[in-house]
Amino acid sequence: MRGIQLSFSNTQKLRLEKALAQLESFSSKLNSNATVIVADKIPVDEDAALKGHGTLEMGNDVVASVCGVVERVNKLVYVRPLRARYKPEIGDIIVGRVIEVAPKRWRLEINFSQDAVLMLSSMNLPDGIQRRRTAVDELNMRSIFVENDVICAEVRGFQHDGSLHLQARSQKYGKLERGKLLKIPPYLVKRRKQHFHHLDQYGVDLIFGCNGLIWVGEHIDVKDVMVEDQVNKSDPQNTHSSSLPGSSEEPTDTPLEIRQYICRIANAITVFSALGFMVNLDSIMETVTLSLSLNLGVHEMLEAEFHVRVAEQEAERRSTSKRRR
Structure with a gap:
């Protein structure tokens, strides 16, 4: 809820609180044994355990100095902050x-x-x-x-x-170039194997920066200069045609449809960030699909009702995934 500056009606407040409470119950059950707050005691089995970041030694007890999740690596015990x-x-x-x-x-x-x-x-x-x-x-x-x-x-x-x-x-x-730069809390972006995404159906490139800066822009084909040079050397005709005046590709304006998709994806990320949800490709695509299915304009995605819809959709998605397990 941090960062949401919207005017919710009483009904919307109740719906949003219900969805967030459901999401909180899922996360608390998942991390009930590992989640700690400040001054909570951390059980340590061995006397020779190493106390890492987020821990303090008070007498014979080890307590948490930050809110987060207890992590153990061999003999090292530390607390990974939820927000850092x-x-x-x-x-x-x-x-x-x-x-x-x-x-x-x-x-x-x-x-x-x-x-x-x-x-x-x-x-x-x-x-x-x-x-x-x-x-x-x-x-x-x-x-x-x-x-x-x-x-x-x-x-x-x-x-x-x-x-x-x-x-x-x-x-x-x-x-x-030709896109929009977003800034969200870095802890909402998880390190993954793939941070570059090409959304072919929208003609948009999406880059999740680990530092909390996200780029949403028009898709640009990446050309390998070394490969092109080898092709030109093997085919002199290509070299001649590429040197003709006016044959080089000149930058053109981004089409209106792609610009709307860029803004729509950017607004989906903004809504997820405002609700405090982890940002990933699947959740963003589901949010964009939801806005299209509701026939919402780009600016309407930033209104209070859509924030409530997104929270309810996320609660339903996690509930469904839990049943499948």
Whole structure:
């Protein structure tokens, strides 16, 4: 319920409270043995157990210092907070915004306690050729990214000074255009094997950033420059045709239908975030389908009634999945 600033009628309030209470009962039964609040005692079997984050030792007892779920790894006991700030891990897919173009690097804001750095040597050049970066490349950095550009990258690691470094050495990384950037609490985005999604039926690309920044934009085909170069070398006719004036693809405006789908998907994510639900592809697609089945306009998805409908749908979905088990 945090962040919802809507005027609910008495009936809508009752329906929403009922759905949220049902969802809370499911989660409490699932984690009844592991969920703790501040000052709860944590049972520890071994005296040699290691006390990790979120725990305090008071006398002979180990108590929780945060609200969360008790996790055990060998002898280590710690509490994973239910709501926490983003903590980068190597390999995380993140979405950020360029705030500074510095010598041989770009500085990005990624919804973290400090900014991230993308080095010129840690990304593919526009020509796709693997070579050493020269002074000319450094002078042309603004032709690649400038301030306020939205970028998708991967966490490479931490340097000795504590700075977070990124890398974009794949065709799927780079500048994001023709879309909408959303910011939600990072704990609502779970780390998964796949964070890039192409919604073919809507012509939309969806990127879930582990840092809580989500990109919804028009689908763009990723082309491998190295493969295209090999094809052009093997077929001189392709090289000739691609060099003709006017043959290169020029950027066009995003069609109205795709723009509406982008806004519809973005509103579905906004509603899920406002209700405090975990954001994933299946739940977002179900919410978009619900809005279409109700013949709701894009702006009507942000009204109080649709928030109640989404909460009721989520409660019904979890209830159905529980019966199947």
